[in-house]
Amino acid sequence: MAKRIVEGLWDCKYCGTKGIGGLTKHCPCCGHPQDEGTTFYLGQKKKYLEADLAAQYGQGADWVCPYCNSLNRVRFKFCSNCGAPKDSSEGDYFNNETKRRESEAAKAASSENSGTGAGKSDAAKKAPDPAAVKKRRFIILGVILALFAVILAVFWPRNYNGEVGTVAWAREIDIEAWRTVQESDWSVPDGGRVYDTNWEIHHYVQVLDHYETRTRQVSEQVYDGEEYHTRYSDNGDGTFTEETYSTPRYRTEYHTETYEEPVYRSDPVYQTKYYYDIERWVVDREEESSGADNEPYWPEYTLAENERTGFQGEAYTMSVHVKDKRYSVSLPYDRWKNFHAGDKVEITVSAGKVTKINGEEV
Ligand SMILES: [Zn+2]
Ligand SMILES: [Zn+2]
Numbered sequence: 001m002a003k004r005i006v007e008g009l010w011d012c013k014y015c016g017t018k019g020i021g022g023l024t025k026h027c028p029c030c031g032h033p034q035d036e037g038t039t040f041y042l043g044q045k046k047k048y049l050e051a052d053l054a055a056q057y058g059q060g061a062d063w064v065c066p067y068c069n070s071l072n073r074v075r076f077k078f079c080s081n082c083g084a085p086k087d088s089s090e091g092d093y094f095n096n097e098t099k100r101r102e103s104e105a106a107k108a109a110s111s112e113n114s115g116t117g118a119g120k121s122d123a124a125k126k127a128p129d130p131a132a133v134k135k136r137r138f139i140i141l142g143v144i145l146a147l148f149a150v151i152l153a154v155f156w157p158r159n160y161n162g163e164v165g166t167v168a169w170a171r172e173i174d175i176e177a178w179r180t181v182q183e184s185d186w187s188v189p190d191g192g193r194v195y196d197t198n199w200e201i202h203h204y205v206q207v208l209d210h211y212e213t214r215t216r217q218v219s220e221q222v223y224d225g226e227e228y229h230t231r232y233s234d235n236g237d238g239t240f241t242e243e244t245y246s247t248p249r250y251r252t253e254y255h256t257e258t259y260e261e262p263v264y265r266s267d268p269v270y271q272t273k274y275y276y277d278i279e280r281w282v283v284d285r286e287e288e289s290s291g292a293d294n295e296p297y298w299p300e301y302t303l304a305e306n307e308r309t310g311f312q313g314e315a316y317t318m319s320v321h322v323k324d325k326r327y328s329v330s331l332p333y334d335r336w337k338n339f340h341a342g343d344k345v346e347i348t349v350s351a352g353k354v355t356k357i358n359g360e361e362v
Pocket of ligand 2: 065066067068069070079080081082083084
């Protein structure tokens with residue numbers, strides 16, 4: 001890492017002279033001294049300090065004279081502008097609050113356009129326009145609200161006064177019979193009477209068959225020399241320290257390599273499969289009853305000696321008319337039995353479905 005001292009530049013706020021050398025403590029036009037409002041920046045052309053002069057800089061930031069606010073070299077014991085002693089100074093170039101803010105803004109601007117000589121106007125341009133941000137926020141909020149309104153319109157429950165159109169019910173009983181059926185399995189359950197066996201594939205196992213030579217592309221990071229960088233730091237005394245340093249650079253190299261890939265095959269595993277007769281309860285028939293009134297009943301049935309009843313099912317529905325719209329509702333028996341054709345009811349509809357009748361959840 002090599003270091004060199006570069007002379008910075010400053011602008012005189014009082015007479016408008018620009019690009020005054022950082023080592024020139026007083027404006028050559030109006031004589032005003034560098035003061036706490038002065039910002040040093042780098043020029044397009046770097047002016048490097050000779051070795052003997054360079055040795056005197058970068059030793060510490062200029063101190064601010066508390067009486068006349070001018071900047072003084074760190075080694076000066078008295079203000080070169082008014083003669084006040086350094087001991088009474090409470091701040092230097094860097095811990096001056098306004099100064100720090102300005103240098104930060106300049107740094108942000110210079111890192112962005114990677115140029116040197118960044119001024120205050122550049123930094124101001126980078127700040128986002130608060131009006132544009134507000135406008136964008138309003139548009140996003142508007143879109144979200146519109147979407148929300150659509151969802152509400154569909155799902156928001158609405159109440160209607162309607163009339164029960166028809167009531168309907170259906171009941172069903174499965175009749176099961178004890179019968180001999182044929183089954184097959186890898187073992188015989190109790191009561192099974194084997195009438196045939198067969199040697200069959202039970203499952204497959206993956207077996208290593210052979211290796212195949214394949215190729216693939218692999219990448220590697222290879223050292224490719226040094227990359228040189230330069231950075232500048234404000235010394236706060238009208239100069240900047242230029243540091244050059246290097247970082248290693250790498251390039252990606254590709255090459256083909258061969259490798260052995262295992263290839264598997266599926267081998268079947270055989271086992272004895274049993275074919276047998278066995279007695280099971282099987283559904284023989286369904287007895288059903290249904291009607292469009294309020295008097296449901298179970299279907300009548302007769303059982304043979306080898307029969308029993310199995311699954312029993314029931315369903316109760318009604319239609320509700322609201323003007324020319326029809327809604328279908330399924331209810332448990334205890335609630336359904338209270339509704340009759342022609343009854344006035346209040347229904348709550350959400351997303352096209354009836355969710356409540358007379359205020360009670362369906
Ligand atoms: Zn001036
Ligand atoms: Zn002074």
